[in-house]
Amino acid sequence: MSNIAAIILAAGKGTRMKSDLHKVLHPIAGRPMLMHLMASVDALEPAKKVVVVGDKADQLRDALGDSAETVVQEPQLGTGHAVQQAESALKDFDGDVLILYGDVPFVPTSTMQAMIDRLHSDDNPEVVVLGFEPEDTLQYGRIVATGDRIEWMVEHKDATEKQRQTKLCNSGLMAVRSKDLFALLARVTNNNAAGEYYLVDIVNIAVQDGRHCHVVKTDPYDVTGINSRGELAAMEAEWQKRRRVQAMADGASLIAPETVWFSYDTQLGRDVLIEPNVFFGPGVRVADNVKIRANSHIEGAVIGEGCEVGPFARLRPGTVLEEKAKIGNFVETKKAHLGKGAKANHLTYLGDAEIGAKANIGAGTITCNYDGYFKYKTEIGEGAFIGSNSALIAPVKIGRDAIVAAGSAVSRDVADGDLRMVRAEQLVKPGWADRFHDAMRKKKAEKR
Structure with missing residues (x-):
């Protein structure tokens, strides 16, 4: 078992799916999207798995069984707030934490491992963020970086026009040491357009403190989210x-x-x-x-x-x-x-x-x-x-x-x-069919 914990965020209401079934339990290729992600996580043999639940929590608990611990986010005040709900579940854990999303099901195990490896590289980054460059940047948050070193991260709704020209987008997935994660989250505020506690702010706080944060890039397919x-x-x-x-x-x-x-x-x-x-x-x-x-x-x-x-x-x-x-x-x-x-x-x-x-x-x-x-x-x-x-x-x-x-x-x-052989004996009546047809034709003709 590795010294890795995974926090999987799955508390959202999934209103765009318009379903009585929790969004992350909708199947792709015959398997709930959450279970695709959990299988990739399991390949790392993590020490802990914590799923943050909210809406339709009972459905997620039933689906997960005893394969992961669940914690409740209520009310739902943003991604940073969601991750904070896992703090008590990881209070005795001292290792690396992967932050993942239940509606982003196809992150390869190798990509998760690459994030962990980058966290332990010689320059000792504080946070590693998984980024991607889609053809259309849509409403994704942006990563402003020099090489793979992050200068600043911003949500789309808070970004300037210049920042929105940046093609490098934030998937929301991160790797960070447990001893750093919750200390950084405690400093996050909701002073933004949505009034939420953004997870990305832990990167900006670390950067302002003069610490290194880096981005690992992946194929857009690997981090495609599913909302409808x-x-x-x-x-x-x-x-x-x-x-x-x-x-x-x-x-x-x-x-x-x-x-x-x-x-x-x-x-x-x-x-x-x-x-x-x-x-x-x-x-x-x-x-x-x-x-x-x-x-x-x-x-x-x-x-x-x-x-x-x-x-x-x-x-x-x-x-x-x-x-x-x-x-x-x-x-x-x-x-x-x-x-x-x-x-x-x-x-x-x-x-x-x-x-x-x-x-x-x-x-x-x-x-x-x-x-x-x-x-x-x-x-x-x-x-x-x-x-x-x-x-x-x-x-x-x-x-x-x-x-x-x-x-x-x-x-x-x-x-x-x-x-x-299990059959009734065959009965033959010679000429019966001819007589039947003659009688029925005559009867039909009389009715015309």
């Missing part, structure tokens, strides 16, 4: 764009990259072919040489080497496909384990099922796994053949190399090598 649904969608789009590029660089082929959607934890092997309009939810692992056909939805599934999925397939959580298994068009699986070479080629539902190697599941087969109260398991042995339009009423076991005849509703176990 539109910004959330834009960040999702940018994340997906970068993930697609990474997938192809790692050896996957995407036929129409812009139509493939990944989750934050999607794992792809080499020589995976992904056709258009494929969606990966959380928890998917794909081995080498897999083909995923168009219009498939996959979540919580493990797909073995050489498998084929889709088109129009839905793999739900708990699905496991072993080597060279095949799931075809309009097949849905849930908690289904298909052995090597097993296949369900079309129009099938397999839920709570264990299917042996090389078993063949015919079109229209369903495992009837739910009675309205409980779920039950279906077991299908190696090499078994399930005929089309069969209903397997769980709990039921179909033996090795057994055959279930098409159109059967099977509610009892089938032994190895047996044939099970």
